[in-house]
Amino acid sequence: MEMPIPSDDRIARKSELMSRLRAALPAECVIDDPMETRAYECDALSAYRCPPLGVVLPYTTEQVAAALRICNDLDIPVVPRGAGTSLAGGSLPTADSIILGVARMNDVLDTDYANRIIRVQTGRTNLSVTGAVETDGFFYAPDPSSQLACAIAGNIAMNSGGAHCLKYGVTSNNLMGVRLVTMQGDILDIGGAHLDAAGLDLLGVICGSEGQLGIVTEATLRIIHKPEGALPVLIGFDSNEVAGTCVSDIIRAGVLPVAIEFMDRPCIRATEDFAKAGYPDCEALLIIEVEGSPLEIEEQLEKIIAIAKTHKPVEVRRATDTAEAARIWLGRKSAFGAMGQINDYMCLDGTIPVSQLPYVLRRIGEMSREFGLDVGNVFHAGDGNMHPLILYNANEDGQLELCEKFGAEILKLCVEVGGCLTGEHGVGIEKRDLMDHQFAPADLEAQMAIKDVFDHRWLLNPAKVFPLAASASRRDQGV
Amino acid sequence: MTIFPTTEAELSEAITSATTPLVISGGGTRRVRTADGAHLSTARLSGIVDYEPGALTMVAKAGTPLADIQAALAAEHQQLAFEPSLMGSVLGQDGQSTIGGVFATNASGSRRIQAGAARDFLLGVRFVDGAGNVVKNGGRVMKNVTGYDLVKLLAGSWGTLGVMSEVSFKVLPLAETMATIAVHVSDAATATAAMTASLNTPFDVTGAAYDPASGRAVVRVEGFEKSVAYRAAALRDVLAQFGAVEILDNAASAPIWTGLQNLDALVGTTGDLWRVSVKPTDGAEVIARVCPTAYVMDWSGGLIWMRTAAGQDVRTALTGIDGHATCHIGRAPQFHPNAAGVEMLMSAIRSKFDPHAKLNQGLMG
Numbered sequence: 001m002e003m004p005i006p007s008d009d010r011i012a013r014k015s016e017l018m019s020r021l022r023a024a025l026p027a028e029c030v031i032d033d034p035m036e037t038r039a040y041e042c043d044a045l046s047a048y049r050c051p052p053l054g055v056v057l058p059y060t061t062e063q064v065a066a067a068l069r070i071c072n073d074l075d076i077p078v079v080p081r082g083a084g085t086s087l088a089g090g091s092l093p094t095a096d097s098i099i100l101g102v103a104r105m106n107d108v109l110d111t112d113y114a115n116r117i118i119r120v121q122t123g124r125t126n127l128s129v130t131g132a133v134e135t136d137g138f139f140y141a142p143d144p145s146s147q148l149a150c151a152i153a154g155n156i157a158m159n160s161g162g163a164h165c166l167k168y169g170v171t172s173n174n175l176m177g178v179r180l181v182t183m184q185g186d187i188l189d190i191g192g193a194h195l196d197a198a199g200l201d202l203l204g205v206i207c208g209s210e211g212q213l214g215i216v217t218e219a220t221l222r223i224i225h226k227p228e229g230a231l232p233v234l235i236g237f238d239s240n241e242v243a244g245t246c247v248s249d250i251i252r253a254g255v256l257p258v259a260i261e262f263m264d265r266p267c268i269r270a271t272e273d274f275a276k277a278g279y280p281d282c283e284a285l286l287i288i289e290v291e292g293s294p295l296e297i298e299e300q301l302e303k304i305i306a307i308a309k310t311h312k313p314v315e316v317r318r319a320t321d322t323a324e325a326a327r328i329w330l331g332r333k334s335a336f337g338a339m340g341q342i343n344d345y346m347c348l349d350g351t352i353p354v355s356q357l358p359y360v361l362r363r364i365g366e367m368s369r370e371f372g373l374d375v376g377n378v379f380h381a382g383d384g385n386m387h388p389l390i391l392y393n394a395n396e397d398g399q400l401e402l403c404e405k406f407g408a409e410i411l412k413l414c415v416e417v418g419g420c421l422t423g424e425h426g427v428g429i430e431k432r433d434l435m436d437h438q439f440a441p442a443d444l445e446a447q448m449a450i451k452d453v454f455d456h457r458w459l460l461n462p463a464k465v466f467p468l469a470a471s472a473s474r475r476d477q478g479v
Numbered sequence: 480m481t482i483f484p485t486t487e488a489e490l491s492e493a494i495t496s497a498t499t500p501l502v503i504s505g506g507g508t509r510r511v512r513t514a515d516g517a518h519l520s521t522a523r524l525s526g527i528v529d530y531e532p533g534a535l536t537m538v539a540k541a542g543t544p545l546a547d548i549q550a551a552l553a554a555e556h557q558q559l560a561f562e563p564s565l566m567g568s569v570l571g572q573d574g575q576s577t578i579g580g581v582f583a584t585n586a587s588g589s590r591r592i593q594a595g596a597a598r599d600f601l602l603g604v605r606f607v608d609g610a611g612n613v614v615k616n617g618g619r620v621m622k623n624v625t626g627y628d629l630v631k632l633l634a635g636s637w638g639t640l641g642v643m644s645e646v647s648f649k650v651l652p653l654a655e656t657m658a659t660i661a662v663h664v665s666d667a668a669t670a671t672a673a674m675t676a677s678l679n680t681p682f683d684v685t686g687a688a689y690d691p692a693s694g695r696a697v698v699r700v701e702g703f704e705k706s707v708a709y710r711a712a713a714l715r716d717v718l719a720q721f722g723a724v725e726i727l728d729n730a731a732s733a734p735i736w737t738g739l740q741n742l743d744a745l746v747g748t749t750g751d752l753w754r755v756s757v758k759p760t761d762g763a764e765v766i767a768r769v770c771p772t773a774y775v776m777d778w779s780g781g782l783i784w785m786r787t788a789a790g791q792d793v794r795t796a797l798t799g800i801d802g803h804a805t806c807h808i809g810r811a812p813q814f815h816p817n818a819a820g821v822e823m824l825m826s827a828i829r830s831k832f833d834p835h836a837k838l839n840q841g842l843m844g
Binding site for chain 2: 112113114115116117137158159161165166169170172173186188189190192193194195196197198199200201202203204205207208209225226227228247248249251252253254255256292293295296299300303351352353354355380383384385418419420421422423424425426427431435438439440442443444445446447449450451452453454465
């Protein structure tokens with residue numbers, strides 16, 4: 001992936017920038033010691049790294065605004081950062097930018113069970129939002145795999161999903177209000193505890209804008225009362241195609257599980273070697289979870305198993321208690337770790353119409369042989385959000401490039417069959433230059449017009465989302 | 480005069496060549512209170528383009544009648560889970576609601592508190608902006624974070640950013656059955672307390688409304704038969720502290736919820752018509768301040784449809800309460816003004832998408 005050439009003029013303003021930031025913020029909030037800024041050179045897309053000019057870690061919204069005003073004044077690009085867990089390079093800095101992180105802003109501001117909302121500062125981790133309300137029986141629904149580490153700020157920037165969004169929706173469906181700081185340092189409140197915001201749906205477009213429209217420092221999130229319980233069933237099949245058809249049949253039958261997870265043979269094998277979850281030796285398996293009281297769980301699982309049996313499963317393993325449930329989930333939850341044991345891997349996240357699942361899996365298998373790189377598939381089957389994991393060896397020359405080329409071909413395939421480049425990870429730098437495959441120039445122009453409104457000089461996270469060529473004239477204004 | 484484009488190209492041509500402002504409509508059931516101009520309707524951009532019941536997705540041209548969509552979905556035991564509110568009866572408008580109109584106005588009914596709003600179900604749009612450009616955003620898959628989400632921006636934009644030509648959306652299975660737990664209460668505050676108590680349980684309530692004329696707060700559960708019976712009984716116990724409780728079966732429940740969808744409680748009443756959206760626990764306070772001549776509460780108290788004396792200033796009465804009021808019949812501007820900084824952004828977005836101020840000019844600010 002290419003990044004724009006940093007501006008020498010901006011780099012030359014570093015000492016002025018640092019002294020102005022230090023004058024405006026507490027000393028510990030402004031970091032430019034190269035040892036200390038090292039941790040901010042990359043996010044979870046660790047193949048790419050670059051030292052920023054400095055790092056700002058404010059405690060308050062007003063400090064965020066002050067920092068942004070200074071950067072705006074000095075024409076310095078700002079790369080927002082939550083917890084740095086982006087798989088798409090969403091918080092990768094450039095040498096002429098600063099990182100603005102919200103990690104120190106992690107308080108719960110208000111918990112309101114009567115209206116079923118929680119207001120938090122956005123540096124708070126996803127899981128600790130649920131942690132703040134679970135003893136009272138509530139939870140925050142979006143559950144990205146990185147939920148132990150990832151921050152709400154990043155969830156909002158990328159509109160993160162998770163395994164359970166088949167029933168509960170993604171971040172955007174659970175975000176009710178934000179406090180947003182614009183690049184000019186203006187503080188705006190949009191939405192709130194009421195169920196729809198007035199006027200145009202700015203909340204909808206801010207969520208998923210990858211930190212390009214403003215920095216969200218506070219969020220009002222929907223919380224839901226926990227169900228009485230949840231249990232999964234594991235079903236093994238002797239072909240991907242049959243497993244895919246079974247998913248579609250379950251959905252058509254009117255059962256709406258909270259999660260339908262899919263793993264193919266390469267992934268099952270790797271997982272077994274690593275986690276020894278006792279999975280069956282088969283081509284494809286589904287983990288389907290339902291919720292409710294014991295009686296309701298039984299009613300739904302019976303329907304699901306009856307449908308599965310019409311597809312000649314090689315194994316049906318139904319959890320009857322939480323220990324068995326944990327064993328069924330063990331393999332799925334360690335799938336990424338298991339693949340990582342074998343080799344370096346790249347995780348894609350294109351989405352396809354569910355009906356295209358068998359075809360796309362077959363094509364990925366063929367391409368895997370053409371490129372000579374192994375792929376394991378583990379994904380959210382209910383909503384068609386795939387996660388092909390391409391294995392490669394980072395220490396071998398040319399392998400990363402080959403892997404990226406293969407990944408790009410898979411994503412183009414997702415678009416060809418009516419899907420999209422990314423279902424929950426975001427575009428970042430990773431899929432930026434593939435955007436032309438999904439969008440015509442007028443489509444991209446309409447999106448960039450929104451950025452023009454919020455950040456007309458393109459200083460916030462400028463080299464992301466849009467193909468560099470498409471955004472060049474906008475990014476180069478100040479240089 | 481009304482222009483009826485039959486293709487997206489004609490729609491683009493109609494907007495490009497327009498020399499006066501355009502009043503945009505679908506089936507004309509949701510009154511657009513904008514300045515006069517030539518009328519442009521999507522009613523002849525009609526037809527279901529693609530429907531995949533196993534993927535829970537449908538694609539349709541914007542002018543497709545809502546009734547056609549619902550019939551196709553019902554044949555597969557599926558539905559629009561956000562229960563689009565229907566404005567024709569209460570506004571006294573003839574015509575057929577269209578799917579484009581439903582999404583353009585983000586018309587969401589009782590199930591909004593559990594399943595989400597219309598905007599949450601809209602997956603993709605094709606639209607023509609005010610300069611005549613054809614733009615697409617989103618797609619027909621359920622999870623999509625590729626680029627900015629203009630889909631949600633277009634939902635609820637009331638035609639001011641572009642005229643939708645095609646929409647794709649998520650659908651959900653129809654529940655096997657439902658039950659309504661009705662609790663007799665005498666005021667909005669008690670009704671709100673009862674609705675709140677029912678939502679703060681694990682029993683997956685899919686509707687919570689209060690009609691003062693009937694003196695009942697109603698709470699709905701849906702799903703498979705055994706599950707519905709179990710949850711209805713559990714909720715009866717939760718609600719007993721608020722008043723006499725009865726459980727209504729599937730057949731007795733249906734008219735209650737279609738009545739809410741049609742705003743039956745306000746059909747035939749007179750005065751200005753307002754829609755107020757606040758946080759649910761503020762609903763009763765809004766009623767106390769405004770003293771409407773008739774009203775119905777939905778979304779556990781967070782949504783109030785009300786009639787007031789002509790000219791009554793509802794927005795001033797909301798001072799200090801977060802939320803907004805939309806005036807569907809009356810002299811007040813249709814949409815609630817926003818804070819200056821937010822309004823500036825909205826206005827700038829409108830200028831980008833509609834540079835010549837052709838689309839429902841002045842409607843949203």
